[in-house]
Amino acid sequence: MVIKQSIKMTTGALLIGSFAIAPHAFAKSEVKISGQVSRALTFADNGVDDDVLFTDNTNSGTRFRITGETDAVAGITVGFNIETQYQDNASDQVDINDSDSSSAFRSRKRELYFQGGFGKLSLGQGDGAANGTSEVDFSGTTIADYSGQDLYDGISFVDSSGNAVVSNGQAFDNFDGLSRNDRIRYDSLNFGPVGFAVSAGTDKGEIAARYSQKLAGGSKVGAAIGYVTDDADDFQQLGLSASYLASNGFNITGAYGEQYLNDSPLDPTSAYIKIGQKLGAHNLSVSYTLTEDQVASNVEAERINLAYVYHLKQGVELFADYENAQIDADGVEDKNLFSIGSRVKF
Template identity: 35%
Template structure:
């Protein structure tokens, strides 16, 4: 069986760095525009084979645009290949992956049942990561939002071999070993992750933890996340945290989110969330970064459409300097096909 699918996710991003305001139509890097082709074997067999090829296309991404560069880049290169992988699985023996795709720890900091992840989750710099903070006096600093905010979510997608155990009572374990095929002298990367998903009465819960080592930049990460949804009320709570030990600063952060989802309209549910991020030593030693975000998502089920809107602040301070606070307003739509 062959399946073609994908999504387009774009909007208008307005950003105020404390001195000047900017605005651009951009691709939403919280969940990028992408297309994929999948090949599946028959589900009637005990062993199942699948292959996936997935690419993204972001001429101007929300985490790249900045005060100094708002020009679209129309070219396509190897870095736009998200997945090129094959896998074989069996319910009793687990799943073995080979190729470019998610390492075992990918997504361990981003478990979230709020219904607003299309625009707001632990990786808060996906919205405006390219913008520079304004230093005292009004000059642009050399620190971007992306430098100061990181959710340390494992090792992302790499060329790897990965094994996922079957789940037992909702628990599962994943391990992988790989490298970054885009660099000229790749070094090993390896990780392990554990996940859990279950239901306790009216409450759905999910969680994940990951431990990863990247020899490319000599860093070690430990991260995790937990999310719970009370189904009758639509109220959810999400928390995440992570730490990176590297040659530079040993950074760490915490993230908390309160969500609410309800079907006000026949077209689909509406989700709201408010979140808070607090990090230390991420961009530089003795630095602090914080963010508050308020998000809304309206689902239009018949059209596979999500309409989303976000307001988010970014604050960054160093030991002897306080930088101007940045504010982002981001609104747009995601449509899946």
């Protein structure tokens, strides 16, 4: 109780200075500490070598956060979100025979927001307006497989001599919105099942629309589309996705994205389709990803994923995933990857 009260008092003091609101405004603020631990054991074969890797699953990595909000004035809620990631052997950094055992803190979010009848206004480091628009997914298997799939991003495709050609992370991309950048963002109130968002950072801008609707009989459908312009890195991109979950647990998800590189002849595209089934706490899915012109002009990269996630209880998941990945370039070996792991939220 003493510790909890101290956290409230300290955070309240910081927020008072940030928001320039009267001291009594945060006297009744609620501050929460939450987070998760996310680990995986991966058996990897790149066609020449194989290895066993202990990783932190970057699909949704180990992190902790402090959040809080209060009713500052009538009709307006003020809040903050501080989130830090702490990964050891991040799955998007390790490779066969090259395990990175270093640990690193990484700032994810440092933002404040004002929310009321006007919508929501956010300021600071956080998600861009279009972030997540390529990742609408009701399958229940996203910790193991989703359109972005970071679980094997660090593992390289190799040639017949074992020389690295390109990593999974370089061969595949879902062209989602910008993640965790310094920006100002506005989210509108929903117009029925539809909401809009726009954000602007340094030489960057995003706009997005999202749709979510519960249907008769307990099924639901969701979709999103987002557009990004990034003058700093000289590209624009479009991403969209949709997912449908039937009342019997059957689900289907799709995503598409494309990028326009101003100083490159490449215009990469990505398509993703997933079919799944929920059976109580059990979630199964199979997905196919095709990326074109990402590695090189007229070169395709493909992968098939079979995923299973068991929701043991609220906040506790066990998972398994198998991936076969290949590039249609001469001399590049196919990869076979298998992981088991867990995510525990607190």
